Amino acid sequence: MTQILHFSGGNKRTFEEVNTSTIKQGEFTKFNLKDGRLIMVNTANIDLVEVFKKDEKNIANPPF
Helix, strand or coil: CEEEEEECCCCEEEECCEEEEEEECCCEEEEEECCCCEEEEEHHHEEEEEEECHHHCCCCCCCC
16 A cells, blocks of 8 residues: 655655554554554644555546
8 A cells, every 4th residue: 555644734755565454543643664664653743644555546547
């Protein structure tokens, strides 16, 4: 899976190869990438999270 995080200040950050079974929500959202990295995000700073299956990530022709 690929996740694009949209931060309150307008910045975006893309994370690819997200291990979705590791996502835990709380004050910080935590998840692991398939290469073993742990990502911690302060949920208060996020406006939107986009999630794509790897083969569906086509911004010009979204799957919905």
